[in-house]
Amino acid sequence: MRVIVQKFGGTSVASPDLRAACARHVQAALADDYRVVVVVSAMGRRGDPYATDTLLSTLHPGETVSNRDRDILMSCGEAISAVVFGSYLRSLGIDVSVLSGQQAGIVTNEHFGEARILEIQPQRIQSELARGRVVVVMGFQGGTEQGDVTTLGRGGSDTTATALGVALGAEYADIFTDVDGIMTADPRIVSDAKRLGRITYQEICNLAYQGAKVIHPRAVEIAMQKNLPIRVRHTLSMDEGTLVTNELPTFEVTGVNDRFVTGIAHTAHVTQIVLTGESLEARTVFGQMADHRISVDFISMATDRIAYTVKDTDTDKAVSLLDRAGFQPLIRRDCAKVSVVGAGIAGVPGIMARIVDALGQEEIDVLQSADSHTTIWCLVEGRKMERAVQALHRAFGLAD
Numbered sequence: 001m002r003v004i005v006q007k008f009g010g011t012s013v014a015s016p017d018l019r020a021a022c023a024r025h026v027q028a029a030l031a032d033d034y035r036v037v038v039v040v041s042a043m044g045r046r047g048d049p050y051a052t053d054t055l056l057s058t059l060h061p062g063e064t065v066s067n068r069d070r071d072i073l074m075s076c077g078e079a080i081s082a083v084v085f086g087s088y089l090r091s092l093g094i095d096v097s098v099l100s101g102q103q104a105g106i107v108t109n110e111h112f113g114e115a116r117i118l119e120i121q122p123q124r125i126q127s128e129l130a131r132g133r134v135v136v137v138m139g140f141q142g143g144t145e146q147g148d149v150t151t152l153g154r155g156g157s158d159t160t161a162t163a164l165g166v167a168l169g170a171e172y173a174d175i176f177t178d179v180d181g182i183m184t185a186d187p188r189i190v191s192d193a194k195r196l197g198r199i200t201y202q203e204i205c206n207l208a209y210q211g212a213k214v215i216h217p218r219a220v221e222i223a224m225q226k227n228l229p230i231r232v233r234h235t236l237s238m239d240e241g242t243l244v245t246n247e248l249p250t251f252e253v254t255g256v257n258d259r260f261v262t263g264i265a266h267t268a269h270v271t272q273i274v275l276t277g278e279s280l281e282a283r284t285v286f287g288q289m290a291d292h293r294i295s296v297d298f299i300s301m302a303t304d305r306i307a308y309t310v311k312d313t314d315t316d317k318a319v320s321l322l323d324r325a326g327f328q329p330l331i332r333r334d335c336a337k338v339s340v341v342g343a344g345i346a347g348v349p350g351i352m353a354r355i356v357d358a359l360g361q362e363e364i365d366v367l368q369s370a371d372s373h374t375t376i377w378c379l380v381e382g383r384k385m386e387r388a389v390q391a392l393h394r395a396f397g398l399a400d
Contacts (some may be wrong), residue, residue, distance in 0.1 A: 001129055003170040004029050007039040007139065007161035010051060011178045012235040013081050014044040019088050021235050025176065026089060026134060028238065034171070035129040037164055039139040040085055041157040042077025050080045052140075067112035071141075071151045074113075075101075078138035078157070086136040097128040098136045101160065102143030105167075108150045115142060115150035117159070117222075120167035137164065155216020162223040162230065173228055175215050176235045181242030182207070182214060184398040185264040189386045192399040198243045199262060204230075206341045206375045207265045220244065260344035260351065261396040264389050267339075268382055270297070271315040272332040272367060275306045275322070282306060288321045298337060298379060300368055307368055309335065309379065335367065336385035338378050340392055346373040358395035362387050 006029065008022045022038075029036045046053040052074050059065055059073070079100065086098040105121030128135045139157030142150050152159050158175060165173035179187075180195045182204060187193040199207075201224040208217040214232055223230050224246065233241035275285060285306055289296050294317060298309040310318050315333060322329045345351055352369075355376060359366060364387060368379040380388045393399065 001035045001126075002033060003037065003129065003165075003168045004034040005037045005039060005161050005165040005168070005170050005173045006176065007157055007174065008041065008085070008176050008235065009157065009178075010041040010044050010048075010081075012176050013040055013085055014048060016088075018235060019085055022085065022176065023089060023092060024238075025174070025233075025235075026094070027092070030094070030134070035132075036134045037125060037129070037168065037170070038085070038134060038136045039157055039161040039164065040078060040081045040136065041139050043081045043084070050077050052077045068148060071112045071115075072149050074151050075138070075141045075149050078140050082136045082138045089134060089136070095131070095133045096136055097133045098138075099124065099128075100138050100143075100149075101141035102147070102149065104135075104137045104164065106142030106160065106163070108142040108144060108152070110144050110146075110148070110150070112148075112150055114153040115144075117142060117152070117163050120163055122164070122167045125164070125168065155218060158216040158219035159222065162219040162228060165228045166222060166226045170228060172231055173223060174231045174233055175219075176233050177214060178235065179214060179232075180234045180237065180239070181232045182244075183263070185389055185393045186266065189266075189389050190264075190393045190399075193393065194399060196242050196262065198245065198247070200343050201244060201246055202374055203262045203341055203343050204244050206339070206372075207263055215244075260348050261340055261342035261398065262344075263341050263398065264392045264396075265339040265341060266385055266389050267337040268385055269312040270309040270335050270337060270379075271312050271318075272298075272307065272309050272335050272379060273318060273322070274330040274332075275327050276304060276330070277327075278304055280304065280306055284325060285322070285327070288325055289318065292317060292321060294318050294321075298368060298370060298377060300370060309337065309368075332367065334382040335379050336382045336388075338380055338385060338388045338392065340376045340378075340396070341374060343374050345371075345376065352376060354395050355392060358391045359388055362391045364388050364391070 042052045044051045086096045089096045108115035139160040182196045183193045185193045205217040230244040294314045296308045300307040364384045366378045
């Protein structure tokens with residue numbers, strides 16, 4: 001069987017017109033002789049009747065609910081969405097089988113709210129596909145070996161789609177959303193941002209971890225294990241969007257204009273914390289953060305200096321912990337991390353020089369920097385973040 005997995009997010013199934021657009025993609029895949037597995041998220045976003053956040057808001061402050069019971073509640077949005085979409089497909093004459101995550105064979109650990117997939121048992125889906133049915137699976141959820149419902153955490157429906165794609169040997173996992181594909185930068189900040197025709201798994205993971213929210217990096221990492229191609233596509237278009245594979249795009253080498261950089265990402269609302277002294281105990285510093293579930297990022301360490309960032313919402317707690325531990329942290333609030341991402345960066349001289357020059361021309365100071373084989377990060381003042389993204393987008397010719 002030629003199998004394709006199509007994942008439709010909450011905004012893609014939020015209204016009858018949008019569900020009709022989703023159905024057109026299912027019909028197109030069937031016309032191309034694919035057996036189709038559909039993964040759906042809960043309909044809409046916060047405030048919409050069946051969105052996950054709306055379901056959680058039915059719990060009143062002070063009420064006690066276990067993580068296990070909370071997962072049962074959170075899984076209801078996808079159940080409603082799958083039944084509604086399955087019903088619509090039947091009205092078009094398409095034979096459909098609607099399955100929960102457990103019925104689809106998704107077995108997870110017992111970490112309720114952030115469950116990890118242990119295995120996929122795809123026999124039920126394969127049987128339904130062999131009967132010529134479109135299988136509609138409730139995303140974001142699975143079940144333990146004991147039969148408890150679990151949810152997969154942020155980006156869970158993306159994870160469901162790529163995990164099923166790998167287990168079924170699918171030709172593609174299509175992630176449908178409300179954007180045209182992966183862009184060179186956030187089009188709300190950079191007016192001439194361009195859609196990328198192709199991008200590598202590593203590049204999209206880095207863009208996602210650095211702030212681009214089109215697809216969750218955990219889903220990409222699963223696809224990467226078996227080289228499952230992903231297409232990020234717009235729900236309202238039949239265009240094939242951005243292809244994510246392990247292959248670099250081919251560009252003609254033209255000197256300084258060679259495409260080393262793929263895109264610019266950003267993360268706003270972070271605080272820089274700097275500690276100085278001759279006897280800094282990194283173990284104590286990061287142990288305090290870990291013990292109180294404060295995520296740290298952008299870490300820079302020397303014998304007499306430690307610098308890192310936390311989310312602005314965690315700043316006061318972090319400072320209080322450091323004060324109690326006898327440190328005297330220097331705090332710079334409302335910063336932003338701007339990231340230059342590209343699989344072609346490694347070993348290329350002059351990339352950092354171009355970054356510093358572009359930011360310097362805009363009078364933007366680099367407060368801290370770091371790099372890896374595919375990403376260079378710069379910390380800047382939050383109020384200058386948009387200018388920084390625009391300047392770097394121009395400096396690397398990403399609009400061309």
